[in-house]
Amino acid sequence: MKIGIDLGGTNLVVALCQENGEIVNKLSVPTKTGDPEGVKADMKMLAKKVCDDRGISYRHVTSIGLGVPGSFVKETCTFEFATNLQMRNVCFSDTFKPDFDVPVYIDNDGNCAALGEALRGAGKGTRNVVMVTLGTGVGGGLVIDGKLYTGSNNIAGEIGHMVIVVGGEQCNCGRRGCLERYCAATAMIRMANEALDGSAEESSLREVREQSGKLTAKDICDARDAGDALSDRIFDKYCDYLACGLANLINILQPDCIVIGGGVSGYGEKLLAPLREKTAAEHFKVGDKVTPIMAATLGNDAGLIGAAMLNR
Numbered sequence: 241m242k243i244g245i246d247l248g249g250t251n252l253v254v255a256l257c258q259e260n261g262e263i264v265n266k267l268s269v270p271t272k273t274g275d276p277e278g279v280k281a282d283m284k285m286l287a288k289k290v291c292d293d294r295g296i297s298y299r300h301v302t303s304i305g306l307g308v309p310g311s312f313v314k315e316t317c318t319f320e321f322a323t324n325l326q327m328r329n330v331c332f333s334d335t336f337k338p339d340f341d342v343p344v345y346i347d348n349d350g351n352c353a354a355l356g357e358a359l360r361g362a363g364k365g366t367r368n369v370v371m372v373t374l375g376t377g378v379g380g381g382l383v384i385d386g387k388l389y390t391g392s393n394n395i396a397g398e399i400g401h402m403v404i405v406v407g408g409e410q411c412n413c414g415r416r417g418c419l420e421r422y423c424a425a426t427a428m429i430r431m432a433n434e435a436l437d438g439s440a441e442e443s444s445l446r447e448v449r450e451q452s453g454k455l456t457a458k459d460i461c462d463a464r465d466a467g468d469a470l471s472d473r474i475f476d477k478y479c480d481y482l483a484c485g486l487a488n489l490i491n492i493l494q495p496d497c498i499v500i501g502g503g504v505s506g507y508g509e510k511l512l513a514p515l516r517e518k519t520a521a522e523h524f525k526v527g528d529k530v531t532p533i534m535a536a537t538l539g540n541d542a543g544l545i546g547a548a549m550l551n552r
C-alpha cells in the first residue's frame with residue numbers, strides 16, 4: 241500500500257492507495273496555514289487513520305508521497321514556499337516516523353496531478369504524457385517513460401510560461417506573451433472584456449457583465465452555446481493560442497497523448513474538438529498520425545493519486 245497526501249491551501253487530504261494507485265480510503269481536514277507543526281501533526285494523524293479505518297497495518301505501507309502547492313527540495317523532502325500556505329522551509333522526511341519507517345517523496349501539485357492522470361486517468365496505458373491544466377493560471381507536468389520529468393532544479397514543466405506571442409501580454413514571471421496570458425480562464429475573460437470595451441458590437445455578454453459585475457469563462461462558453469457571435473470569436477481565438485502551445489509541446493516531446501485538466505476543461509468536447517483540429521493542423525506528424533488530446537478524468541483525486549505514486 242502507499243499513502244498520497246495533497247497539501248492544499250484550503251484542505252489537507254490524505255489517501256491510502258493500492259500499489260497501482262487505486263484509492264482505498266481518503267480523509268481530509270482544513271489546512272492549518274501558517275502552522276507547520278499543526279500541519280505535520282494532522283498529516284501523521286490522518287496517515288494513521290486511513291490505515292486504521294481499513295484495518296491495514298502501518299508495516300504494509302511502502303512509501304508516502306506529498307504534493308505541495310509551491311517550491312520544494314526533493315533531496316531533503318523539504319517544502320520551500322507557497323504564498324497560500326504561509327509557511328517556509330518545512331522538512332517532512334521524519335514526520336511519519338516511527339510509525340511509518342518508509343521513504344517520503346515530495347513534488348508540486350501540478351506534477352502530481354500529471355503523474356496521476358498519466359498512470360491511472362486519461363493517460364492510463366501510455367508512457368509519455370503531457371498534462372496541461374487550464375485554470376486561474378496554466379500549469380502542467382511532463383511524464384516521460386512513465387516517470388515525472390522535473391529537470392534540473394526540479395522546475396521543469398512550466399508549460400504556462402512558454403512564450404507564444406513575442407512582445408505580447410506582460411506575465412507575472414517577467415516575460416511577455418506567455419501561454420498563461422492567453423490560455424488561462426482569466427485570459428479568456430480578459431479577451432472578452434477587451435472585445436466588449438473596444439466596440440459597440442451587440443453581445444449577450446454585455447448584459448451578463450452588467451448584471452453580475454464581472455464575467456467568468458463559463459459565461460463566455462454559455463453565451464457561445466446560445467449563439468453569441470462575439471463569444472464565439474473570443475473562444476476561437478482562445479483555441480488558436482492553446483493549439484499553438486500544444487503543437488509546440490508536441491513538436492518537442494511527441495507524447496503519446498496530451499491531457500487537458502482544470503476548470504476550462506469542464507467545457508468538454510466543445511473545447512476539445514476544435515482544439516484537436518487546430519493542433520493537428522499545426523504539429524509535426526508521421527503520415528496522418530495525430531497526437532490524441534483528452535480531458536482529464538480524475539478531477540481532484542489526480543494530485544492525490546500522483547503523490548501516492550511518487551517514487552524518486
Ligand SMILES: [Zn+2]
Nearest residue numbers: 401411413418
Ligand atoms: Zn510567464
